[in-house]
Every structure is written in structure tokens, then in C-alpha cells.
Amino acid sequence: MFFGKRFSGYRGETFSGLDILVLSIIQNRDGISGYEISQVINRKFKPMWRASPGTIYPLLNRLDDKGFVETEEFIDKNNRKKKIYRISDLGMDRLKEVLKDNFESSMNTLGDYIRTIVNAWLPNENRIRGVMSCFPYHCAPIEREFNHEDYSLTNIHRIERVIKDLKFSRERISIRLEDINKEIQKFEVILKNLLEKRETNTKTIPIVDDDEYVNF
Template sequence: MFFGKKFSGHHGTSLSGLEILVLSLIKNNSEITGYDITREINNKFKPIWNASAGTIYPLLDRLIGKVFVKAEEIIDENNRKKKIYTIAQRGLVELEDALEGHFEPSLKTLGTFIRTIMEGIKIDDDMEQVFSCFPFCDRGIDREINKNDLSRENIEYIKKTIKSLKHREKKLKYRLNKMKNQIKSYEDILKIIIETRENNAKPIPIVDDDKEFEDF
């Protein structure tokens, strides 16, 4: 699975998919807490995988031990202690090195995992939209269609693929139509705003130069 997959880092070190994700969150969110990291991961991946404090905090301790991350205890506005995390220079180097040339294949690995899940469960509209964010995640298109295969299994597979594609096409058309309506609505609002500004604009008086300087 993506989260446990190892990626080569600097000087032969390696990072797991989860470590890469956590380092990326820390890099992109200054002074983030362990609670925030757990929440962010769950917001993005909860339908697939659920992060817990028992997973995230030991991982953060390991990253601190490797000098990839720095931790600082502060007192918040409610007078409570909390620990915030920032990425160290070494962690930044390791993250960039691990991602270089490896991240796209890892996304494909995650895509395969997601496809497996999608084949086994009923996906509602919200989940369909989540999975559609992954360009590599093609439901029902996980193998080449063999036109020379006359078996019933191949026939059923092609029927299933066509049905899946039609369903996705319908959803895509719906989203595109919704976007078109939003664009039209915003264009109408913009037009009204511009026209109102023009109608309310005060004319600038033009001075007759000859008359102004007659008595000079």
C-alpha cells in the first residue's frame, strides 16, 4: 500500500508514503500540530484509511530523531501547552529527493489500490467525486480488451466497462453543466457590477481653456 511503501531518499535513506505525506503537510503548513496533521490526513483519506494518534505521534518522534522535523512546545491562547512542528533543512532535502522521480509511480500504486476498493463497494456520488480527482484511477478499465477473446467472461467484462464509462460520462456531463451554469451566473453578476459602476460614475467636468484664461 502507498502509505507503507518505501521511497529512496538522500544518501541511501528511505521514507515511507506516510512519512512523505506528513513531511509534506508540515512543509506546507507552518507551525502545525500533531492533531492538525491527523485531522488533515483523515479529511483526505478517511474513506480509504484512518490515521490515529497512535500512528502519527510515534512517526513524528521518528522524524524528529532523524532531524527531519523540529518540535517546539508553546502556550496557546487558552493557556494550554501544545507542540508545533516545522520541517528541518535535512527533512526538506530528504523529501524533495524521495519525491524526485518516484512520486508518479507511487500515485499509480495508490490508484491501483483505490480501483480495487471501488470494485468491491458501492460508491455514492460524493465518493465518486473524490476518486475522480485521481487521473490514473479509471474505474473498470484495468486491463486491455481482447477483441479475439470470445468467452462469456470477456463479453461480461466489456458490458461492465461500457456501463461504467457511460455512468462516468453522465456524472462528468452533470459536473460540466454545473460549472457552465456557475460561469454564466458569475458573468451575469460581473456584468451588473460593471454597468452599475459605470452608471454611478460621476462625470469629470471639462474646463474650457480659452474661457478660463480670458481674464488672466
């Protein structure tokens, strides 16, 4: 599994794919709990892989021991003890280093690897594409060179596959754009309400120039 793959880091340290993923999630969501990290991973990689407490918490402890994350414990509103994680400056530096040196090249082949593995138990093509869509990288470049004179079934099936992939990508992009537009509209309403409240609840302070100040 890709999450177990080791990537060489700064000063000879190595990171697993899961180390990198968890650090990236913590970087993007400052003050996140271990449970929330598991939920993020499970939403993105379901049903291909599921993050369990027995995997995530030992990993977080290891990152904490190495100084890559900082932890904060407090009692939440339900009177339960809660621990949240933030990426440290050291963790940020190490993450940037390992991504720069290793990750991009490895991601180029990840798509083919996953497709090969999941094809045995996800024969439905739409489900395979759904799994693949959780990755932010385009791992398998579409073949653009085709023999326009080759009417063999092999060549025909290749072109059919490309058309299916492109249509699926178009559908996914349309869904994401729709979600983005909904988010924009939501925040525009919030902004409008805040501006109206500010206009209603704040008073304008008149600016007095020098002459008026003398005669005040």
C-alpha cells in the same frame, strides 16, 4: 496498505507513504500541530483509513530525530502546552528527492490497488469514487480504445463504466469550482474592506518638488 510502502530516498534512506504524506502536509501548512495533521489526514482519507495518535506522534518524533522537521513548544491561550511542526531545509531536500525518484511512478498504480482493496467493503460505486477522489493524481487512465463493432456485454459494460467515471469526475470538478468561486468572493470582500479602511485611515503625503522646497 500504501502508507506502509517504503520509498528509497537520498543516501539510502527510506520513507513510508505516510512519512511522505505527513512531511507534505507540514510543508504546506507551516506551524501545524500533530492533532491538526491527524485531522487533515482523516478528512482526506475517511473512511478508508484513520490516523491515530499512536501512529502520528511516533512518526513525528522520528522525523524530528532525523532533522526533517523542526518543533516549537508554547503555551496557548487556553494555558495548554502545544507543540507545532515546521519542515526543515533538510526535510525539504529529502522530500523533493524521494518524490522525484519514486513517488510519481508509484502513484500511477495506486488507484487500482485501492479500488481492489476497498471494493470488498465499499460495494457502492459512488463511495468508491469518493474515496478515490482524495488523491490528487489520476491513477487509472481511462481506456479510450474501444471496438465500435463489439456489442458484447463486456464491451458495453466497459463503456458504461467510463461514462459513469466521467460524469462523476465532472460532478466533483463542478463542486470544487463552486468552492473555489466562493473562496474568491470571500477574499475579494476582505480585500475591498481593507482597501476602504486604508483609504479612510491613511493620509496622502504631498510630494514637494525642488522649486517648491527652495521657497518653502
